[in-house]
Amino acid sequence: MRRSIVDIREGSDFPLENLPYGVVSEGGSRHVVARIGDYFVKMGVLVERLPEVFDSYGFDHVDAGNVFSADSLNRFMDAGVEPRKATRRILTELLAEDGELNQLRNNPELKDEVVKPLDDPSISVQMPAVIGDYTDFYASKYHAENVGIMMRGKDNALMPNWKHLPVGYHGRSSSVVPSGTAVHRPNGQSVPANVDPPVPSFGPCQMLDFELEVACFVGKSSHLGNPITIENADKHIFGIVLMNDWSARDIQKWEYVPLGPFTAKNFATTISPWVMTWEALEPFRVPAEVQDPKPLPYLDGGSVRKTFDVTLDVSIRAPCGESPVRVCRTNYKHLYWTVEQMITHHSVTGCPMRAGDLIASGTVSGPEPESFASMLELAWKGTKPIQLGGENGERKFLHDLDETRACIFCDENVGREAIRALLRTCEPDSCVMVLIELA
C-alpha cells in the first residue's frame, strides 16, 4: 500500500486505492470531488491550477475544465473510460508520497486549496449525479427463488423467463436519495391476511423492508436505436454505489399484478454518495459462475464472465440505542447476471442509456440464510423473527427509527461505505418530512 501526502487515519475506508468520486456542497455551490481519507479533492480547482497535468495524462479530446467545473458527475461519467483512468492516475501520482507528480507535495498552499476536510460544517455531501432513469434488476437467483416461494409458492417460484434474461423493471428516479436522507414509512393500500374476496384498507405500511443492492452508474451515453453489445458494455460503466431499495411488502403484494412494483418502491431508494470506479474494483475481479442454460448469443460474450468478490454487510440498530447488529453478510459474486449483461439486455431494443442512469442489481441474497439481503427473507415472511438485542429487539420487519446500515468490503482496506437512514411513521394526515438524525 502506498502512503499518501494526505493524513489518512488507520482503518479508513478511503485509502489511496479507493478514490471514489462524489459531489459536495460548499456555501451553496456544488463541486465535483474525489474522496481520500476524511478529505475531498476539488477537481475543478485542480484542473484550473494544473491544466498541463491533465493535458499530458490523456485528456486528449476531452475538455477537463468543462468536465470538472460541473455541479454533478454526469459530464465526467459521459467522458468515458480513458479520461476516468487518466484522472485516477493523476490523483494517485499527486497524492502518493512517492508519486511522480510533485505539484501538491511541494506546494502546501496549493494542496490546502485543493484538498479540503470533509468535517467542515459548511460542507455537505450531495447526490453524485443527476439520475436520468433508474432501473432495478432482479439478478440474484437466491433472492428471486425466496421471494417467488413466498409470493407464489414453490412451484411457480422462478418464472420460466428468469434464467434466459436478466429480469428488471423501470424504477422511479425522483425518489433516489443520498445516504442520510430521512425515509419515512409510506402509506398505501394493502389487504389484511385472510380477507376473501380481497378488500383493501389504507394506512401506514406494516411490512417495511430493506433490500441490499449494488447499483451501477452508467458512464458513456448511448443513443436511441443503438444497442450496446456485450463486448462493449463495460465501456458504458462508470462505477458503483451501495443501494437500499426500501420496500413496502404489504403494499407490493396487493399492487404488483400485472405491471410490477410501483408505490411499494417509489417512496425512497437510498444510495451511498461516493461512487467507486470500475478501476478501483479491478483487483477484486473473479470469474462468474457458469450459466446453465447458456444464454442467447447477444448476452454471451464468448469469454468467461467476470464479477467481483466483494463482501456486503447489513446491520440494523434499534432505536433504544443498542449497538448495530449485523443481520446479513453476502457477496456480490452471488449474482447470476453481470452488470454487463444487464446493460446489454436493457439496451437491446435500442433504448438509450445516459450518463448518470442508475442500474441496480436487485437484492444481493446468497445461498445461506445469513446471506439473505432483505428482512422478508431473513425473517421468512415474519415466521422467523430476528433479534436485534435488548427489549423490543425482535423484528419481523423494520420498526420506526431502526437504522439500517450497509457496508461493502473489498478487502481490509478498500471501499467500505455506509448507508444510513432513519425510519419514522408519517401519519396519513401529516406530510412533514422527518428530520434526519445521523448516527
Added chain:
Amino acid sequence: MRRSIVDIREGSDFPLENLPYGVVSEGGSRHVVARIGDYFVKMGVLVERLPEVFDSYGFDHVDAGNVFSADSLNRFMDAGVEPRKATRRILTELLAEDGELNQLRNNPELKDEVVKPLDDPSISVQMPAVIGDYTDFYASKYHAENVGIMMRGKDNALMPNWKHLPVGYHGRSSSVVPSGTAVHRPNGQSVPANVDPPVPSFGPCQMLDFELEVACFVGKSSHLGNPITIENADKHIFGIVLMNDWSARDIQKWEYVPLGPFTAKNFATTISPWVMTWEALEPFRVPAEVQDPKPLPYLDGGSVRKTFDVTLDVSIRAPCGESPVRVCRTNYKHLYWTVEQMITHHSVTGCPMRAGDLIASGTVSGPEPESFASMLELAWKGTKPIQLGGENGERKFLHDLDETRACIFCDENVGREAIRALLRTCEPDSCVMVLIELA
C-alpha cells in the same frame, strides 16, 4: 370564435382557443414558444419587450423573464397554475383582433419579431420538456379487460386490485421522443407459440403495436414525503399531449412476469410536441362515470369527478402510399381513473412529482370494437386482421414503414394534433437510426 391578428388558415388545429406551448430550435438554440396557426410566439422575446404586461397580469411572485428564457417548458410548468392562466390571458388579448392589449396589433415590427412562421427551414420542433420520470397507467377498464382476456383468460382478466387503485408502472424517460422521430422495430426475446417448456429465440419483434394514450405533464413539483391530495391534484397538472406507447407484444408476453413490461416498451414512446393546457381543455369538462366500488377516501375527492369529452382517432397509412385509414375512434372520457386520481395515488407514499414528469393514461380503449386503441385489441391477437386497403393492406400488427397517426378533437376547432413516426426493421447487427420521412 375571436379572430386573431395572426393569419390562421381555415380548419387549423391551432386557433386562438388552443394556444399550446412547446419548444423550437432556431439556429441551434432552443426557445419556449406558444403556437398559433402555423406560427409560434417567442415567449422570451415577448417578456423582454413587454415586461410591464406580465407584471400587471399576475406574475406577482414569479420571474417571467427567468421562466421564458429557458430552453424547455420545465420552469413554466413548475411556476404553477396562476402564471399559466395569466400567460394565456396575455396571449389571448395580444393576439385577438379585439384584444384589450394592442402592443402587437399596433406595432408590426414588434409583431414580426415575436410571432414567427413555423415553416422556416431553420426551425425544428423539439421535446417540450426535460422529462424527469415517465409513468404509464392502465386506466381504461376496457383495455385492461381486453388484454387480460388475451394474456390470462377471461377468469383472470381484471386483477382484484384494478378497481381499487389506478394500476401503473414506471416507464423509461430516455426513450420518450417527439412526433416525427424514426422508430425502429426492436429486437428481443420471445417464445414461439406452442413451445413447451418455453425456450426463447432472439430476433426482430413480430408483434409490433401502437397504444393510443393521453399523457399529462406535471406542473408544480412536490417534494419527498409530501403526498399530493386528491383535492390539490389539479394544481400539479400542466397540460396534455398525445402519446403512442409503442409496444412489442411478443417480447412483452415473455418478459413481463413478475415485474412488469420492460424492453417491450423502452425502445420508443412518441409524444406530440405541443402541450395543450388544462385551461384550453376546460370547455370540454364533463362528469366522469360513477365508480363502483367507491374508491378509498384518499382517492375520492367527495365531489363529482370530472373528465374531458374529447374524441381521439388513430389512422394508419401503409407504405404503398395509400391514404391513411382510420382504425380507431375513441374518447378520453372512457378512462375509469382520472389523472387527478393517478397523481394522488402515485404520490401517496411521498414520491416526489417533478415539473416535467409525464403521467400517461394507458391505452384509451372504449367499449366498442372500433374504439379499441391498440392493434392487439383491434385485430384481437391476430385473429381478426384489419384492412388498410390496397395490396398488402391486411394487418395483424404493424408492418415496416406503416405510419401511425393519432389525433385529438376537442370540437371542430380546437386541438387536433398528429403523431407521426415511421417503422422499419433494424437487423440485429445494424444499429443505425432510420431516417425519418415525414408524411
